[in-house]
Amino acid sequence: MMDREAILDDRQFAMLLAFLNYSWDGYRKVRKGVKKRVVRHMQELGCRNMDHYLARLEADPGLRAECRRQMTVSVSRFFRDLRLWEILEDYVLPELAARQPETVKVWSAGCAGGEEVYSFRILWESFTAKYSTPPRLKMIATDLAPQYLERAKKGIYPNGALRDADAERRSDWFFNVKKDRYIVRPWVKNGIDWRVQDLLTDPPPAEDLDLVFLRNSLLTYYMPDLYEKPLQRVVNALKPSGFLVIGAKEQIPEAARNHLMPYDRYVFRKTAGSEY
Ligand SMILES: C[S@@+](CC[C@H](N)C(=O)[O-])C[C@H]1O[C@@H](n2cnc3c(N)ncnc32)[C@H](O)[C@@H]1O
Known part of the structure; x- marks a missing residue:
């Protein structure tokens, strides 16, 4: 068994981030878990050091894609x-x-295990309960990593994932199956369109969207010239x-500010007629 730090200390991890054009600031706090997975990938490929690993990634787009996952x-x-x-x-x-559109179209881009997607669904259902004919919700949820989408579709979560959900939300929208296990009620899962999508290379899954969640993915983990x-x-x-x-x-x-008006600290509104 190789010592993880010996083949992947911070300097070497920073080399990998620079190779991929990823952000040190984004990864700094979460690097322990990420390094563990990278070391496992290096070991599977028989790479004893970062130079060797980078050479393999450089030569093989499939390995690069696996490394990115x-x-x-x-x-x-x-x-x-x-x-x-x-x-x-x-x-x-x-x-x-x-x-009053017939359909409100919402995209969660980089949806991970579905927590954001189901949160929105719960909010939407509670909000529209007072309408006799609410707009239909079309909810698309995408992620680069298929394993997260599989987890999301199952809808099973530990207690910690619900720590910001109050008691009413917990009981209305989840089954508490064990002390530390909650399952999203089945009908909350209905109609969500889960898709593998790479924000760096693939087109958006739909046009004319009303609302896009782009949280804690592109703008955190990538360098500006990669996410521009x-x-x-x-935005388009x-x-x-x-x-x-x-x-x-x-x-x-800066470059996007002409196209997005601040609405709140976290929310921006696209300025009318501005193709970016
Ligand atoms: C930290 S989670 C954020 C989850 C959720 N948006 C939130 O804020 O709670 C980041 C997610 O973005 C996804 N992601 C990272 N790069 C991506 C890319 N290029 N394309 C699609 N998804 C990406 C990751 O797989 C991960 O599931």
């Missing part, structure tokens, strides 16, 4: 950043419903006046 971080939880969900409930959803084009594609997939939601610690880069 191993580098993903799926930390999430229900109603993460509670204030955001209040803003959505009090301002964004009423506005979307007031526009993908961010453009995301929004309807005029559509909403973009980012993570609490993320910022909209």
Whole structure:
């Protein structure tokens, strides 16, 4: 058994991040778990050092894609950043419903294990309960890593993933199957379109979107010149006046600010008629 630090200390991990154009600041706090997975991948390939590993990745796009999947971080939880969900409930959803479209189209980009997707679904169902004919919700959820989508479809979570969900939400929308196990009620899962999608290379899964969640993925883990084009594609997939939601610690880069008006700390509205 090789010593993990011996083949992947921080300097070598930083070399890998630089090779992929990923952000040290984004990975700094979560690097322990990511390094473990990278070391396992290196060992599977018989690579004893970073130079050898980078040479293999350089030569083989398939290995590079596998490395990128191993580098993903799926930390999430229900109603993460509670204030955001209040803003959505009090301002964004009423506005979307007031526009009275037949269908409201929402995309969770980088959805991890589905916590954000089901949080939105729960919020939407509670909000629209007071309408006699609410708009239909079309919810698309994508991620680079197929294993997270499989986890999301199962909808099983530990207690910690629900720490921001109050008792009422827990009992209304989940079954508590064991002391530390909650399952999303089956009908909450209905109609969600789960797809593998790489934000760096694939087109958005739909056009004319009303709301896109782009939280704690592109803008955290990648360097600006890597996420600039993908961010453009995301913004262009929004309807005029559509909403973009980012993570609490993320910022909209300078180049996108002409196209996105701040609505709240986490929420931006696409400026009408601005192709980016
Ligand atoms: C930290 S989780 C964020 C989950 C959720 N959006 C949230 O904020 O709670 C980041 C997710 O982004 C996904 N991701 C990273 N790079 C991606 C890419 N290029 N394309 C699609 N998904 C990506 C990861 O696989 C991971 O599931």
